[in-house]
Structures are given as C-alpha cells and as structure tokens.
Amino acid sequence: MIKVESFELDHTKVKAPYVRKTAILKGDKGDIVEKYDIRLLQPNESELPTSALHTLEHLFAVYFREELEGIIDVSPMGCRTGFYLVKFGESTEEEVKSKLINVLKKVLITEEVPAANPVQCGNFRDHSLFSAKEYAKMILEKFEYSQN
Template sequence: MADVESFTLDHTAVLAPYVRRIGTETGPRGDVITNFDLRLVQPNEGEIPTAGLHTIEHLLASLVRDRIDGLIDISPFGCRTGFHVIMWGEPEIPMLVDAITDSLRAIAEDVTWEDVPGTDAFSCGNYRDHSLHSAREWSKVVLDKGISHDAFQRVGV
C-alpha cells in the first residue's frame, strides 16, 4: 500500500487549531497544487458533530472562495477534527489562515440559515444532516483559540 502522509503525522504532538502544509504536487503540465491540513479540533480529544461539520464544510466552500483565490476543494477529515484544503499554486499559510479565520467569524456572527448552500435534496447528498447552531458554536471555539500558522506551536494567533 502507498504511504499516506496523514497517517505518518504524530497526531499526539500537534496543537490544534492550525493550518499545516501537507505537501505539493506538480501535474504533467507543470500545474502545482498544495494540500493543507486545517485542523480545528485537537485530535483524539474531541470531534465536531457530523451535522455541524457538514454545515461548516458547505459554508467554507463558498466563504473561503470569496476571500482567497485558488481554492480547489475543502473536504472534511473522516475523524471530524478538520479539513483538507486543496489549492492551486503554493499559497502562504498566513494568507490562508486569514481567509479561514474571517470565514469562521462570518459563520459565528453573520450567516443565516438562508445563506447556507446545499441544504436540499437537489444540491446535497445528505441534506437533512446540517446544523447551523453547531457550526456557529464550533466556529466560536476555534476563533477563541486562534488558528496557528504552525501545527506544533501556537504561532501567528
């Protein structure tokens, strides 16, 4: 089996919330994509409930795109502690942290249910599993701690 970087990370040594550059890939035509680990919750100490994580995912997909160019995808980890963030090029971590922080602030303070994209059977594969209340509360928790620019130290918060 292929080695997967995420399974070699010492999950007991990281200090969430943080953004960590997992790595970059260069395509056959020279296009570069970067994969980031956006960890919102300390691994093995907690997890975001599925409905809240689902709503955060849908909102970040739009809100982050409004704040930074080059977002390809933002996908939740199965462990429910954060997201993979895939971007074109090699954006700097502080720029991404700013976009995510501002997006989480919008979720915590401004977003209404009508703002949440993909909440019907046409546009979501599990549209009944959403919670804006949970998304708001978890966004507040992350904002209170601040998102570090380093997975192993509280930097840039």
C-alpha cells in the first residue's frame, strides 16, 4: 500500500498552530519543491467553518505570494484544520512561520475578499471576512502565547 505522509502523522500528538515541512522533492532538472503543513487549529478538536476557510484560502493565495517567492499553491485541508503550502525553492519552517504570521496580520486589516465574485470564484457567496479575521486573530494570539 502507498504511504501518504499526512496519514502517517499522529494527529493526537501535534499541537496547533504550527508550521511543519512535510516533503522536499527534487525534480529531474534539479528543481526543489517543498510542501508544508500549515496547521491552524487542533486536529479533532475544532475546524474552520467553510465560509472562513474559503475566505482564508482567497487571502492566503494573494498574501503568501506577496511574502514568499516560488509559491505553487496554498490549498485547504479536507479536515478544515489548516492548509498545505507548496513552493519552489528551499525555506525553513521558521521562515514560513514568520511569513504566515505576516499573512495573518494582513488578514486582520483586509477590507475586501479578492476574487469573491461569480466570474472568479466557484462559490462566491460562501465567504466570511468577519470569521476569517476572528480566526486570524485567535491563531496570532496562540502563536504569540507559544513564543512567551
């Protein structure tokens, strides 16, 4: 049976929020691709409502690209506890965490959800900027608390 990295993780032992490098892949031409687990909420204890998750997905798509070079994708986890970030090039977990904190701060001052319209979004009515900001604030507080 094929092993899936995220299925190998003991979700009962991790402590969210965190950033975890889950894979480093090297392409045939030497390209480096990294994948990160951007865990925002504690697995099996809470999850993001779809409207907040969807809004964060739109905001992360823009803001992570402003913060980090080589972003390929930022995708929500099916369990709704975080996101996967995939990028070209090498970074450290601390660098990605620092950029995540910057991204969450940008969420707090956002006034409009990018691409939240029927032309650019397949479910444009399912957004909540208010909820996205509330979760961003909560996650930032947890990061701040964990550093003290």
